[in-house]
Amino acid sequence: MATLELGIDEQVAAGPAGRTRRLGPLFWAAVGWTVFILAAAALASLLPLPSPTDMDMLERRAPMSLQHWLGTDGLGRDELARLIHGARISLTVGLCAPVIGVAIGGALGMLAGYFRGRFETLVVGSMDVLLAFPPLILALAVTAYLGQSLLNLTCILGVLGIPAFMRVARAATLTLSRREFVIAAQALGATHVRILLRELLPNVFLPLLAFFLLGVAVTIVVEGALSFLGLGVPPPISSWGSMIGEGRESLEIAPRLAFIPAIAMFLTVLSFNLIGDTLRALTDPRQGAL
């Protein structure tokens, strides 16, 4: 008797907690914002914008006007131009760093999950060491030694993402390796390379992609925090984080200088989180686990 009726209990329980399989308007709004901000950042130099570095000491902290849509900052630079060029930096780091993480972490995770044995122990162990550092501390320490540059920042944030991607790839590979199609391929004498690339990679790809989007959100936040502290991208390049950091100085006179980039950053991070989370929920059989 228990079989059917327990089933019902679960369905009743899953009703409110489980998310709908259809993609809601919120998801499409997030996609829309992401596309918009990516396009604006990519086309920044083609847009009819004033230079983000031109200072105009007579027009410091000018209010919003036709000439300066979002006003000017403490050095008389056009806020809109800085916002869009800042998006370039934030998104470049935000997208490139997780690419490093997903490439190295994903490869290590798949190899560890497929070959198991000593190699897996070694990989998992070294990831534990990397995880032993609070991520922000490690990022700060390394950029401090290496010197501040866009490349260094991207690399270190990428390395910090490796353990998380490794875990996702390894977990997915571990379960997939026991599935019939992999065993069948092995029985047919397929090489390891072929199994990894043709059988496993396409299946590990989706969870990794979902996690990649969440990684973008995290990276934008961490880059923002570093630049906010003045330890991220070196001036005069400015990302959203450094704009917020500068805006903080004039919080009492012109709070918008901090809040405009803050809103842009929040919306972007939220969008990547939403898209990533929706994708993950679609690919993850265990619904709403975290």
Add this chain to the structure above:
Amino acid sequence: MLGFVARRLLYLVPVLVAVSLLTFLIASLLPGDLAYVILGDQATPEKVAALRHDLGLDQPVWWRYLSWLGHVLEGDFGRSFRTGQTVLQAVAERLPVSLELMFFAEIAGLAIGVPVAIACAVRSGSAFDRFMTGSAFGMLSVPTFLSAILLIYLFAVELRWLPATGYVPFAEDPVANLRFMVLPALTLALAEWPGIMRVLRSDMIATLQEDYIALAKAKGLKASRILFVHALKPSSLTLITVTGINIGRLIGGALIVETIFALPGIGRLLVGAIYTRDLIILQGVVLFVAGGFVVMNFVVDMLYAVLDPRIRHGHA
């Protein structure tokens, strides 16, 4: 139980060694000669060579690592060449501030997250539940430094209720100390509660479906007892795990918050050391924090084992 502790302790050793090695390598192998940092770029090669010899920089790397590790094991983390303070002195001076901050932040995070999670789990699917779940998801996208600025703007600039920056030791003036702590702790708590709430909520929803909850109801127990003893106690294990996972983020968050609110804690010590290129302090503090983090994770593991009778009796 003892075997469990021993195994975890044994695992701790290689991790700590690897952490120290990594910390050392970051500091020594990367470009930037400590002697030039101390003496400045205009220093004569003779002076640099002499200082390098004094600092042992002319020795091979492995030898430098071992002697550094030896000193660390004796409790000598080095001495700042700028302030003359030893790393341990500096850490001992700043640590209470950071611990106080993280303590209040975790308390506030739990004070927000746990009641919200319980209320949502009891009425899962209701408008309240959907609203709070959505808010928590939104809050996860707000970086710490954003909420810090928002809180400063609201409570310090607009309402002028609380100071934006500054610090007074608790022993000197408890009330002023707490006033300085409110905004920083609240900032961190705002980042903490969504994680706590989301995990505890889904865990409680699952727990409330359990047979033993149905039996507790059938026993005629009061709703409060069912909720707080029968449902929350099993879920408290999950809560400890979440807290453990959050420690790393909390340390990072504390670093930012201490810098923004000018609290003289470990995070500010670290950021200050970076600004002034004080590599000895930097290396010492990173090692200290990473080591502390590893040990804290170990403690959380142990706490988990102590609280779960199934692990305690070796049934896990």
Add this chain to the structure above:
Amino acid sequence: MTEPALLSVEDVSVDLPTPRGNLRAVDHVDLTVGAGRTLGIVGESGCGKTMLSRAILHLLPKKAKLSGRVMFDGQDLVRLDPERLRKLRGRSLAVVFQDPMTSLNPVLTIGTQLIETLQEHLELDGAAAKRRSAELLAAVGIPAPEQRLTQYPHQLSGGMRQRVAIAIALSCEPKLLIADEPTTALDVTIQAQILDLLAREQRRRHMAMIIITHDLGVVAGRTDEVAVMYAGRVVERAPTPLLFKNMHMPYTQALLAAIPRIDAAPHTPLPAISGRPPDPTRPLQGCSFAPRCRYATGLCHREKPALTPAESPEHRFACFHPILAPAGVGA
């Protein structure tokens, strides 16, 4: 029955909304249990017997809709205010669930789980509650009861845990005990012990009991009356001896035939009931058992048979083509 019934279930239906549509788990059920009497509810998985027991206890899932009346001791449990219902549960109305692995809280000691009930309803102080808990554990046949009080459920075997669950149910001397498949999750060797324990305690305490099971063999010697459920409805109801002597509903007969017989020749195939119970989200127009019934006619597919009295008024069945020969023949 002349004495006033302790429990009477009157026209109770339970509806569950599911993604596939409304599911009628219990369909217009009437039952009565007199004080100190035992009732067996028998049926296969999914027939609605557990939902019926949850409806009596008012422990249905939040979204379930319940209609009808559940009169217990002169009060309608369905419309009783929650506080008074709470005082009744555990005190006069107790339950033992199917799986003792999941029905005891894993992070609370046995003692806590026993004592909290006693303190809630009997207002015993700590020491008295502890003493009484140890007595209860001894009464259900648990050795070294004082030590067990400080142990956690996972430290006990399945049979021992079910004994603990029974001790909890008996703790406040309930008037009615509902045992929902109390032995299904246990080893075969333990099943009889637990059933005998329940029967013994039931007689000793003169409490009424409902045993829910899929096994006609379980109710055979241990109940006063049996109700057979199929697809949410009671399809046959009779005093136990009468039912076994002269069952009328083909489904009851099929259930009985599905019990392995110890005197059968080796390798005799078990006569399983062919087909599956109907999809409860798509109610049939006629008799729910018709698609699986060897006696079914066009009438059975068009109309639902009502519960009608047989030779004696206590024996009722819902079938257009009852089996009139004594049980065991023609199955």
